[in-house]
Each structure stands twice: as C-alpha cells, then as structure tokens.
Amino acid sequence: MDDVLCLLGLxxxxxxxxxxxxxxxxxxxxxxxxxxxxxxxxxxTISRRxxxxxxxxxxxxxxxxxxxxxxxxxxxxxxxxxxxxxxxGFAASAAQKAAQTDAQYAALAQQxxxxxxxxxxxxxxKKTRKKSAGTKPAGxxxxxxxxxxxxxxx
Numbered sequence: 001m002d003d004v005l006c007l008l009g010l011x012x013x014x015x016x017x018x019x020x021x022x023x024x025x026x027x028x029x030x031x032x033x034x035x036x037x038x039x040x041x042x043x044x045t046i047s048r049r050x051x052x053x054x055x056x057x058x059x060x061x062x063x064x065x066x067x068x069x070x071x072x073x074x075x076x077x078x079x080x081x082x083x084x085x086x087x088x089g090f091a092a093s094a095a096q097k098a099a100q101t102d103a104q105y106a107a108l109a110q111q112x113x114x115x116x117x118x119x120x121x122x123x124x125x126k127k128t129r130k131k132s133a134g135t136k137p138a139g140x141x142x143x144x145x146x147x148x149x150x151x152x153x154x
Contacts, residue, residue: 001101002066002135003097004062004064004094004097004098005066005070005071005074005101007077007090007093007094007097008037008071008074008083008085008088009067009074009076010090011087011090011094012075014090016086016087016090017075017083017085017086018033018083018084018086019075019077019080019082019084020057020082021046021081024082024083024084025049025053027084027086027153028057032084032086033053033059033084033085034059034084034085034086034088034089034090034091034112035059035060035061035062035084035090035094035095035112036050036053036054036059036060036061036062036064036084037061037062037071037082037083037084037085038050038061038064038082039063039064039066039068039070039071039081039082039095040060040063040064040067041067041081042063042081042082046081046082049082049083054065059084060095060111060112062094062095062098062105067079068081071083077126087118088112088115088116091116092109092112092113092115095112095113096109096113096136130142
C-alpha cells in the first residue's frame, strides 16, 4: 500500500486530492469524488460516514494499512484519516495498486478501469450542435445604426 501513499502525494500536487472529513463530504455532495481512501486507524464516525457515502452515492472505498500520521506525511500535511481522489485516472491507478497488495480490491480496480475507458472514449467525441438559422446577420457584424452611447453612426 506504500504505492498508494506515493500516488496520493502526486494527486495532491496535481490538485486532484481532497482531504479532511468536511472537505471530502463536500466533494461527495458535488459529485467530484471518485475514490475514498481511509487510513487504518480511522475512527468509527469517519468509517461510518464513508460507508454512507458508498451507500448513497456509490463511491468506492479503499482502506490502506498505514495509519493517519503516515497518510498525512505522504501528502505533506498533518495526520489525515480520510481523503478522496477526484480524478478517474488517479482513482483507477490507486485501485490497481491496492489490488496488487490485497486481492479484495481486484473487482474494484477492474470496475474503475472500465469507467476510466468509458470516460476517455467520451472525451474524444464531438457533440453535434444544431445551428439556428437567422440569429446572426451575415458576416457576424451587428448592423445596428446606433453606437453604444446612444448616438448615431456617421
């Protein structure tokens, strides 16, 4: 799980990591959270809130073997018991690294990998837009006879 800690530091530098109980709850509420990461010594209240996020929003949870002090040290902050990754690529990578050390996360890694492929395939498709006829004059220039200040053009 040491690889997951290194990845958390990278996520923080990329701006794709949210840490702390209230900040994680806000990220879950806005739909930004992709993966929750819990420290081994996370309290009962935090664990219960993570389980509620999983039930209500379907956000997967990984519990690492390191404690909150080590997790905080990995991201360069005070001890952190819970954090969430907001990028699907980082989340899939963290799940893959967790699956390498603990087999219970193999299905989660596969699920996030498929979700990542789906999101990336949608990014490269261009949406067709319906053009409305007659909304702009020819040439894209407004043919008004008045200036912004109310006077007439010469």
